Each structure stands twice: as structure tokens, then as C-alpha cells.
Amino acid sequence: MPTDAVVRDQTVIAWLTAAEAAVSDRADYLTQLDAAIGDGDHGINMTRGFAAVGKALAGQGDQIPPGRALILAGKTLVSTVGGASGPLWGSALRAAGRSLGDAESFDGEQLADALDAALNAVVDLGAAAPGDKTMVDALGPATEALRARLSNGGSLAEAVDAAAEAAEQGALATVPMQARKGRASYLGERSIGHQDPGATSAALIVRALQQAVAAEG
Amino acid sequence: MKKFLNDPADLVRESLAGLAAAHGDILRVDAEAQIVVRAGAPVQGKVALVSGGGSGHEPLHGGFVGLGMLDAACPGEVFTSPVPDQMLAATKAVDGGAGVVHIVKNYTGDVMNFKLAAEDAADEGIGVESVLVDDDVAVQDSLYTAGRRGVGATVLLEKIAGASAERGDDLATVAGIARRINERARSFGVALSSCTPPAAGKPIFDLPDGEVELGIGIHGEPGRRREALGSAHDLAKVMVDAVAARACCRSSTAWAARPRSSSTCCTTRSRRCCARPAWCRRATSSAATSPRWRWRARR
Structure with a gap:
């Protein structure tokens, strides 16, 4: 198992910064997806939350362990986003941060453990199962792909790339699904044919992780 | 559509300032925490009622804060659940030592945010009973939906459970009455x-x-x-x-x-x-x- 590449505090900060840029750039698109099967505020809420995360991290100085940065980001999202996305993403990042603890750097296996913890937190709070047309349909495949690529001898960069690809495919795969959780579930069959906004923003955030790891070299 | 409106981003804050200015004898607004609190809270020895939800449903919930109804309300952004910080601040502001009832309408965001707030309140030693309102029969309550939505029964529940708390019922009794009201209330919009x-x-x-x-x-x-x-x-x-x-x-x-x-x-x-x-x-x-x-x- 290659353990040459490690994730450091700067990588996590770069991830959260890239995530802020991604949800902000795609805010209108996320809001359009949400308007079709939800209440049309997903892009606005996620942008508000990640902008607050950027501010909170900027106030922390340079040296903050990656786990601590994720916990702070999670708390900030819970406090600023509202709706369902705030508690879900907040709990996810807090769980990932707690999984990493106070270590100053971590390897691919630990990253996989952290993403599993994030996914479990989302499932615990939202009780969504695969196929319910939620963010779980992007995060689930992402965590599986990450671990699979690592156990096949892939590098960290290859593994997060596989995870980002799997998350994007997972988001696309929500189109034919009927929503069973959240506001879209009220639509019943009418939710079919629309891409889930939560799965879409989840794919953006996993892609942001890939970009941060790639930039780290 | 014509509206009396300034910057939409300021709407919730401005309307809360207006509520406080008009009804300062009944309630006060904590602008920092974005909560509405009954005047004179906390009432020692009384079970307190906290509710909240997205703004845009006025007079829910801020308009129902006062003697015999809610002790505090947490208004979120328009149609967006408030955040746990608001609910925790409200819970702490009104806890008179007899516990707090959270009245939660059944929407995914409201349920999650109130759940996190109740856990935080428990960490701080405040007894919280959460009561879910889900009276809307238009939605089938099944594994395949988020369940019936909370709508009109909320008003009756806040009024009746508020009276129960005001007469001195304990936490379990107030929460029990609130749950019975929800079980027996149905709405259709x-x-x-x-x-x-x-x-x-x-x-x-x-x-x-x-x-x-x-x-x-x-x-x-x-x-x-x-x-x-x-x-x-x-x-x-x-x-x-x-x-x-x-x-x-x-x-x-x-x-x-x-x-x-x-x-x-x-x-x-x-x-x-x-x-x-x-x-x-x-x-x-x-x-x-x-x-x-x-x-x-x-x-």
C-alpha cells in the first residue's frame, strides 16, 4: 500500500477553499436543480455556509490540525446553513474531523476512514439509504471508490480522483430515482427525471478534495 | 407581485425589529441570536415552550410568543429551518428549571436542527422534550416520504400546550398533552x-x-x-x-x-x-x- 502521499493541514484548508469556490460558482445551477424538486435555495444556502467556513478558518491562523479544521468547518455549517443541508454537512465534516483527531497529517487509509465517518454521520441523522435520491447516492460511491483504489495499490491522488468520478456518476444516477427522503419525497413519482441537488453539491465537494490533493502534488 | 420590501436579505431581521417595537410589553427580540423571547422569561418553575421554523408563515411563530403560549420562537430565513444555535439560545433563555418543550413541525431540516439543539441542551443539563407536529393528510406517512408535514395543528397545539404549561403542569404532562393534540389533529391545504x-x-x-x-x-x-x-x-x-x-x-x-x-x-x-x-x-x-x-x- 503506497503511503508516500499524506494529507496535511494545508490540503484540508485548500479543500474547503475549493469547495467554497465550487458551490459559489455553481450556486445558480444548484438552486435550479432544487427549484425543480425542492424549494430552490440549495445554492444560496450552501454558498452562505461555505463562505462562513472560509471566514472562520481565516480567523484561525496557519497551524490548525486538519481534524480541527474540519470540526470547525462542520460547526460553522451547522450554525449558518439551516435547512437540512446544514446539519447534514455539518455533522459529516465534524465526524470526519473527529475521525482524524489531532494528527498533523494523515494517509489515504485515514482519509478513507474519515470519509466513512462522514457518510455514517449523514446516514445516522438523515436515515437515507442508497437509492433514496440524496447526497448519500454521491458520497456512498465516493467512499467505496476511494477505498477500492487504495486497496488496489493506487496512489492517494488516483484514489481521490476515483472518488470524485464516482461521486459525479452517483449524482447523475439520481436522475431516474424517485425521492424517498427530504422535501423532494413529497413529489413522489414526479421527482423522477431530475438530478438531486444534494447529491450534486456532494459531488462538487468531493471533486474539490481531488483538486486540493492534486495541487498538493 | 407587489410587496412592501427593502433588501430581501434584511427581511427577517427588519420584521423582528418591527415585532419588538410593536409588542415590547409582550416579548423581546434578541437580534444577535435571532430569537423572540417572552417578556419576563424565564418564568421560574414553569415548563417553557420553544418553537421555530422558516420565516414566511407569520404570525408563526414569533407572533405566538407571550403569556399562555410560546416562551420563545426561532425564526429561520424565509422557508429555511433555523439553526441549532438559535434553538439552544432560546432554550437557555426561557428555561425556568422545569424543562423545555420543543415544538417541531415535521420538515426534514426542522427535525434535524432541533435534534442537534436538543442534544446540545441536554449537554448543558436542560431537560428537553421534543414534540413533532405532522397533521397534513395530503402526504402519506410511509417509508417512501419524509412523512406528513406539520401545518395548521401547530397553532392549536401551541395554544393548548401553552395553557397547560401556564397552569403549572410538569414537563411530561405538557409534552403528553401536546402529543395527544397532534395525534388527534388533521389538516388539508x-x-x-x-x-x-x-x-x-x-x-x-x-x-x-x-x-x-x-x-x-x-x-x-x-x-x-x-x-x-x-x-x-x-x-x-x-x-x-x-x-x-x-x-x-x-x-x-x-x-x-x-x-x-x-x-x-x-x-x-x-x-x-x-x-x-x-x-x-x-x-x-x-x-x-x-x-x-x-x-x-x-x-
């Missing part, structure tokens, strides 16, 4: 037109003139179906039938087989609800079959 959320500036959905959406949610969630706007009499029958078909027997698996006619349904149901037959008879007679109701419907 009908929309003539869409609302226009201030930030979006355009209607959530298109509803042609001459059509109504039956079973609409309070955020414009789609209902069961659309149909031509008939007479008030016809509309009332659809709504009362929908409510009566789900009243009383909360978790019966046999509801789908029930007759749709409200009067026969009530007869069937009152036999089935042996645990509370007296209430069933009272409720169904007032809601669906009393001469007084028929007289009103005919007019």
Missing part, C-alpha cells in the same frame, strides 16, 4: 395561487387561473392533484373527506380500504377506535356529520 418568496422574486409554481392545487404544502410543496376550481361546497367536501378519512385512527393499516364517504367512514371508524370512542364520536359529529355543519356547507 388548498391553494388558489403560488406565493412569491422575497429572495426569489417569482412564484414557486404556476397555477393557471381557474385551477386549484389540492393538498398543497405551506412552502408550495406539490399537493395530490390539480383540478378546476369548483364551488366552495365541492371544495369543502374534498377537504373534509380527506381529513375525516385519516382522523382518529392514526396507524391503522386498513385505512385504504375505508369508504370515502365521510359519514360511513366515521361510523366504521368510531367502532374501530375502541380506545377512545367518546372522542371519535364528538370529533366526527362536529367535523363532518352535524346538522350545523351541513347547513353551513349548503350555504
Whole structure:
């Protein structure tokens, strides 16, 4: 198992910064997806939350362990986003941060453990199962792909790339699904044919992780 | 749509300032925490009631803060759940040592945020009972949806549970009364037109003139179906039938087989609800079959 590449505090900060840029750039698109099967505020809420995360991290100085940065980001999202996305993403990042603890750097296996913890937190709070047309349909495949690529001898960069690809495919795969959780579930069959906004923003955030790891070299 | 509006981003904050200015004798607004708190809170020894939800449903919930109703309200952004920080601040501001009831309407975001807040409150040693309101029969309560939505019963629940708390009932009693009210309350909404959320500036959905959406949610969630706007009499029958078909027997698996006619349904149901037959008879007679109701419907 290659353990040459490690994730450091700067990588996590770069991830959260890239995530802020991604949800902000795609805010209108996320809001359009949400308007079709939800209440049309997903892009606005996620942008508000990640902008607050950027501010909170900027106030922390340079040296903050990656786990601590994720916990702070999670708390900030819970406090600023509202709706369902705030508690879900907040709990996810807090769980990932707690999984990493106070270590100053971590390897691919630990990253996989952290993403599993994030996914479990989302499932615990939202009780969504695969196929319910939620963010779980992007995060689930992402965590599986990450671990699979690592156990096949892939590098960290290859593994997060596989995870980002799997998350994007997972988001696309929500189109034919009927929503069973959240506001879209009220639509019943009418939710079919629309891409889930939560799965879409989840794919953006996993892609942001890939970009941060790639930039780290 | 014409509105009296400044910057939509300031709407919630400005309306709370207005509420405080108009009703300073009844309540106060903590602008920092974005909560509305009853004047004189906390009331020592009294169970406190906290509710909240997205803004845009006024007078829910801030307008119901005061003697005999809510001790605090947490207004979120328009149609967006408030955050746990607000709920925790409200809970701490009104806890008089007898515990706090969280009244939570059944929406995914509200449920999650209140859950996190209740956990935080427990960490701080405050006893919290959470009561879920889910009275909207337009949504089937099943594994395949987020469950029935909380709508009109919220007002009755806040009033009755508020009176229970005001007379000195303990936490378990107030929460128990609140849950009984929810179990016995059912609602059904009908929309003539869409609302226009201030930030979006355009209607959530298109509803042609001459059509109504039956079973609409309070955020414009789609209902069961659309149909031509008939007479008030016809509309009332659809709504009362929908409510009566789900009243009383909360978790019966046999509801789908029930007759749709409200009067026969009530007869069937009152036999089935042996645990509370007296209430069933009272409720169904007032809601669906009393001469007084028929007289009103005919007019």
C-alpha cells in the first residue's frame, strides 16, 4: 500500500477553499436543480455556509490540525446553513474531523476512514439509504471508490480522483430515482427525471478534495 | 407581485425589529441570536415552550410568543429551518428549571436542527422534550416520504400546550398533552395561487387561473392533484373527506380500504377506535356529520 502521499493541514484548508469556490460558482445551477424538486435555495444556502467556513478558518491562523479544521468547518455549517443541508454537512465534516483527531497529517487509509465517518454521520441523522435520491447516492460511491483504489495499490491522488468520478456518476444516477427522503419525497413519482441537488453539491465537494490533493502534488 | 420590501436579505431581521417595537410589553427580540423571547422569561418553575421554523408563515411563530403560549420562537430565513444555535439560545433563555418543550413541525431540516439543539441542551443539563407536529393528510406517512408535514395543528397545539404549561403542569404532562393534540389533529391545504418568496422574486409554481392545487404544502410543496376550481361546497367536501378519512385512527393499516364517504367512514371508524370512542364520536359529529355543519356547507 503506497503511503508516500499524506494529507496535511494545508490540503484540508485548500479543500474547503475549493469547495467554497465550487458551490459559489455553481450556486445558480444548484438552486435550479432544487427549484425543480425542492424549494430552490440549495445554492444560496450552501454558498452562505461555505463562505462562513472560509471566514472562520481565516480567523484561525496557519497551524490548525486538519481534524480541527474540519470540526470547525462542520460547526460553522451547522450554525449558518439551516435547512437540512446544514446539519447534514455539518455533522459529516465534524465526524470526519473527529475521525482524524489531532494528527498533523494523515494517509489515504485515514482519509478513507474519515470519509466513512462522514457518510455514517449523514446516514445516522438523515436515515437515507442508497437509492433514496440524496447526497448519500454521491458520497456512498465516493467512499467505496476511494477505498477500492487504495486497496488496489493506487496512489492517494488516483484514489481521490476515483472518488470524485464516482461521486459525479452517483449524482447523475439520481436522475431516474424517485425521492424517498427530504422535501423532494413529497413529489413522489414526479421527482423522477431530475438530478438531486444534494447529491450534486456532494459531488462538487468531493471533486474539490481531488483538486486540493492534486495541487498538493 | 407587489410587496412592501427593502433588501430581501434584511427581511427577517427588519420584521423582528418591527415585532419588538410593536409588542415590547409582550416579548423581546434578541437580534444577535435571532430569537423572540417572552417578556419576563424565564418564568421560574414553569415548563417553557420553544418553537421555530422558516420565516414566511407569520404570525408563526414569533407572533405566538407571550403569556399562555410560546416562551420563545426561532425564526429561520424565509422557508429555511433555523439553526441549532438559535434553538439552544432560546432554550437557555426561557428555561425556568422545569424543562423545555420543543415544538417541531415535521420538515426534514426542522427535525434535524432541533435534534442537534436538543442534544446540545441536554449537554448543558436542560431537560428537553421534543414534540413533532405532522397533521397534513395530503402526504402519506410511509417509508417512501419524509412523512406528513406539520401545518395548521401547530397553532392549536401551541395554544393548548401553552395553557397547560401556564397552569403549572410538569414537563411530561405538557409534552403528553401536546402529543395527544397532534395525534388527534388533521389538516388539508388548498391553494388558489403560488406565493412569491422575497429572495426569489417569482412564484414557486404556476397555477393557471381557474385551477386549484389540492393538498398543497405551506412552502408550495406539490399537493395530490390539480383540478378546476369548483364551488366552495365541492371544495369543502374534498377537504373534509380527506381529513375525516385519516382522523382518529392514526396507524391503522386498513385505512385504504375505508369508504370515502365521510359519514360511513366515521361510523366504521368510531367502532374501530375502541380506545377512545367518546372522542371519535364528538370529533366526527362536529367535523363532518352535524346538522350545523351541513347547513353551513349548503350555504
